Amino acid sequence: MNLLPNQQSAITHLSDWRVGALFMEPGTGKTRVAIELANSIQDIDLIVWIAPLRTIRPKDGLPSVIDEVSKWGGFQAPVEYIGVESISQSDRIYLDVRSRIEHSLKPFIIVDESLKIKNANAKRTKRLLDLSKMVEYKLILNGTPLSKNLLDLWPQMEFLSPRILNMDITEFKNTFCEYTTITKRFGSYKEYTKEFITGYENIDYLYSLIRHYVFECDLNLSIRQNYSELRYNIDADSLSEYRRLKDKYLNDEMLLWKNNNIFLEMTQKMQHVYCCTEEKFKLLEGLFKEIDESRTIIYCKYISSREACEKRFAKATVLSYQKEAQGLNLQHLNNTIYFDKIWDYALRKHSTARTARTGQEYDCRYWDLTGNVGLETLIDKNIDKKIGMVEYFKGKTKEDISSDLDIIPILAENYTYMNKKFDLEKAKTGIDVVTKSGKQAKILLFDRDNSTFPLVVIIGNKNVYYYTIDGKFYKDKDSDNDLIMK
Secondary structure (H helix, E strand, O other), X not given: OOOOXXXXXXXXXXXXXXXXXXXXXXXXXXXXXXXXXXXXXXXOOEEEEEEOHHHHOOHXXXXXXXXXXXXXXXXXXXXEEEEHHHHHHOHHHHHHHHHHHHOOOOEEEEEEOHHHHOOOOOHHHHHHHHHHOOOOEEEEEEOOOOOOOHHHHHHHHHHHOHXXXXXXXXXXXXXXXEEEEEEEEEOOOEEEEEEEEEEEOOHHHHHHHHHHHEEEEOOOOOOOEEEEEEEEOOOHHHHHHHHHHHHXXXXXXXXXXXXXXXHHHHHHHHHHHXXXXXXXXXXXXXHOOOOOHHHEEEEEOOHHHHHHHHHHOOOOEEEEHHHHOOOOXXXXXXXXXXXXXXXXXXXXXXHHOOOOOOOOOOOEEEEEEEEOEHHHHHHHHHHHOOOOHHHXXXXXXXXXXXXXXXXXXXXXOEEEEOOEEEEHHHHOOOEEEEEOOOOEEEEEEOOOOOOOEEEEEEEOOEEEEEEEEOOEEEEOOOOOHHHOEO
């Protein structure tokens, strides 16, 4: 198969250099470009491909990067596939790779998903920087060069060559980042210090340093990508626990002094409380009557939600964000469901490209499940703004956070009661209905009680109260049977 125009452009751009970065959006064909670049160099006697282990040995027989390389004809030199996790976790594997490189005449290292080495202090990063000093030809691949802030770029460029930036990470930060340091003292002996990056500067200068070694490319496909939302109500017990956790953590003094870890812990626990609320599964059961379950990916954040989805939707491909949202080619699937939400914009963006990628023949569809609590809306807003949890948190007061995390009265678009559907969004202004006995009535939302979402039905001058849990209507004790609708 001939190279695509963007792939040929990448090869042309980087062929004059011994090192390079392919910052091409997921699905644009980085693997093919890496193969062509490596095969264009004479006398290469070893290829070391370092990537997340899940892309080398994925679960349940999913396509691996080894399959992808073979599809494009493979490398002309022997290849070692090494999990980036193994570089830090196994001294034996690290020393073995080091020895193989040491005894090679002309090795070539390719680091796939190079954001995995963004932390300059991590053991894996230090070891890969050590290996890079032994190799002349190096290539890094990633769809998104930054996930948190500009500091993500320094280790990646340092891996290619220290001469590209010619500065250590402290000088890099001082040259290109604006930041603020906040220190809070607790008593006589304890203090808490946190540093925030508040902006960037000298970006034109940074670009001039790296531009020769970087090729960037957006994904352009002829297929359509359609996004939809499925809204659900969380069960009463989960809402009660959600509220308890919110109140508990918002009274924590460390949270008020901008402790990101405590805020993350709070939101993780609050989200976990309702991750398996029954209405989520009912929504998917209904959706799978309309779409092919066997052509669907379900992304889950928690072990409990993943296991539940695997049990109830056996034909679907159930994946976790952290392990499988990057690197896999799943173009044989075209439906994606986000069962749980995540803060990480880069991971979310990568997840869409498991299906929407070069070679996909069908339109790709995506469904977000959204619950009736502020945390769900908050995560969506931050993803839309392309900012993470830390960026949100550092600009908010306790009162802001409390308001943002509030429970939202009935979010579902409609409910069915006695086989009659009601659009509850319209109910906020009133819906005219007819009871079984022929009386005219009006349904309104009625705010009451911490754990239920009541409705008031007005029949003449009489108010009849109902409330909803899990999408079902329940009568208050003083209501009569005349509410049954036609």
